[in-house]
Amino acid sequence: MLGPQSNFVMYDEEFKRINTVIEKLLREANSKVIFLVDKNGQLITAVGETEHLDTTSLASLTAGNIAATGGLAKLIGEKEFSILFHEGEKDNLHISIVASRVILVVIFDSRSSLGLVRLRVKKASDELTVIFQDLAKKAEEMEKGGNAQSPFAEITDDDIDNLFS
Amino acid sequence: MSFINYASREINCKIVYYGPGLCGKTTNLQYVYQKTDPDAKGKMISLATETERTLFFDFLPLALGEIRGFKTRFHLYTVPGQVFYDASRKLILKGVDGVVFVADSQEERLDANIESLENLKINLEEQGYDLEKIPFVVQYNKCDLPNITPIEELRKLLNPGNVPDYEACATTGEGVFETLKAVAKLILIDLKKGGA
Numbered sequence: 001m002l003g004p005q006s007n008f009v010m011y012d013e014e015f016k017r018i019n020t021v022i023e024k025l026l027r028e029a030n031s032k033v034i035f036l037v038d039k040n041g042q043l044i045t046a047v048g049e050t051e052h053l054d055t056t057s058l059a060s061l062t063a064g065n066i067a068a069t070g071g072l073a074k075l076i077g078e079k080e081f082s083i084l085f086h087e088g089e090k091d092n093l094h095i096s097i098v099a100s101r102v103i104l105v106v107i108f109d110s111r112s113s114l115g116l117v118r119l120r121v122k123k124a125s126d127e128l129t130v131i132f133q134d135l136a137k138k139a140e141e142m143e144k145g146g147n148a149q150s151p152f153a154e155i156t157d158d159d160i161d162n163l164f165s
Numbered sequence: 166m167s168f169i170n171y172a173s174r175e176i177n178c179k180i181v182y183y184g185p186g187l188c189g190k191t192t193n194l195q196y197v198y199q200k201t202d203p204d205a206k207g208k209m210i211s212l213a214t215e216t217e218r219t220l221f222f223d224f225l226p227l228a229l230g231e232i233r234g235f236k237t238r239f240h241l242y243t244v245p246g247q248v249f250y251d252a253s254r255k256l257i258l259k260g261v262d263g264v265v266f267v268a269d270s271q272e273e274r275l276d277a278n279i280e281s282l283e284n285l286k287i288n289l290e291e292q293g294y295d296l297e298k299i300p301f302v303v304q305y306n307k308c309d310l311p312n313i314t315p316i317e318e319l320r321k322l323l324n325p326g327n328v329p330d331y332e333a334c335a336t337t338g339e340g341v342f343e344t345l346k347a348v349a350k351l352i353l354i355d356l357k358k359g360g361a
């Protein structure tokens with residue numbers, strides 16, 4: 001889809017569409033928290049009871065987890081394991097890969113069930129896949145058109161130095 | 166591959182510290198963590214063995230401030246330096262925006278440095294990156310120790326491309342922020358060139 005060098009860009013419109021889908025999933029799957037993470041460990045968005053969660057750390061560890069199991073999959077001749085499930089005493093984690101590039105994480109407890117989560121995730125994944133395809137198309141067009149109007153084109157040395165002051 | 170989010174006005178960039186076992190990668194991150202304001206950093210995560218060798222990675226998220234109205238975040242990762250963890254190193258390199266090569270300046274680690282740098286090149290190439298084209302800086306660490314290879318020699322062997330390089334002592338912090346700043350700067354310059 002995108003080469004290793006190209007940046008992953010998120011626009012307002014798609015961001016809103018994504019949030020609508022995962023907020024619906026949050027309700028329909030009776031879950032506590034849902035978040036989307038880029039495979040490289042960057043948090044894209046999180047909904048639900050996120051106040052007491054360190055979502056940045058969660059994102060990085062989730063990506064590490066998916067990367068490690070992906071490595072395991074290759075070693076035994078699988079492309080990847082598209083779903084991971086971790087069962088805790090109270091809370092459970094359902095992790096799945098969407099559109100080959102983002103990771104969808106659902107945290108749920110006994111108010112829901114694995115069966116329900118799995119079912120709803122499947123539907124939401126299809127919707128998310130469409131959005132991420134649109135996003136990829138958009139990013140490609142922007143790049144081709146060269147009219148990206150990058151806000152960073154104007155970065156000065158001072159801007160950069162100021163970051164570390 | 167930076168993640169540019171126009172919706173939340175954030176840029177996220179990934180920096181990986183690479184180098185042979187025990188060269189001081191984790192110590193670099195620990196120093197940065199100690200010296201950064203609580204509101205500018207997240208938790209540092211270390212997936213390590215019982216003897217404090219990195220097993221999978223260390224992770225430190227930094228939020229440095231704003232550029233052109235965008236919150237600029239750097240995610241710092243270290244790889245496990247021990248030779249047999251190569252599979253993990255490849256995984257950590259995915260999506261990298263900039264690399265710091267931490268060399269262990271001690272004489273007896275010269276071969277280990279060269280081997281690790283070679284390993285970095287190979288692992289990057291496997292993912293379609295060219296070390297000569299990505300933001301890259303070199304740090305000669307442990308310069309406080311007596312038995313070190315002269316800097317000119319290190320430079321010749323480990324930095325033929327003449328990228329920014331720094332002598333450092335990660336335990337006291339000498340050179341640590343200079344190194345980080347240099348790679349961050351190269352990443353932002355890249356972003357400026359590439360547009361988004």
Ligand SMILES: Nc1nc2c(ncn2[C@@H]2O[C@H](COP(=O)(O)OP(=O)(O)OP(=O)(O)O)[C@@H](O)[C@H]2O)c(=O)[nH]1
Pocket residue numbers: 184185186187188189190191192193217218219220243244245246247306307308309310333334335336337
């Ligand atoms: N004298 C001295 N010791 C250092 C310096 N930097 C790191 N060390 C020590 O070297 C040892 C290894 O440091 P780490 O930061 O754990 O090394 P690492 O590169 O993360 O090692 P791996 O995780 O195995 O790849 C520790 O005991 C550090 O205190 C330095 O600049 N000078």
Ligand SMILES: [Mg+2]
Pocket residue numbers: 190191192217218219243244245246
């Ligand atoms: Mg380490």
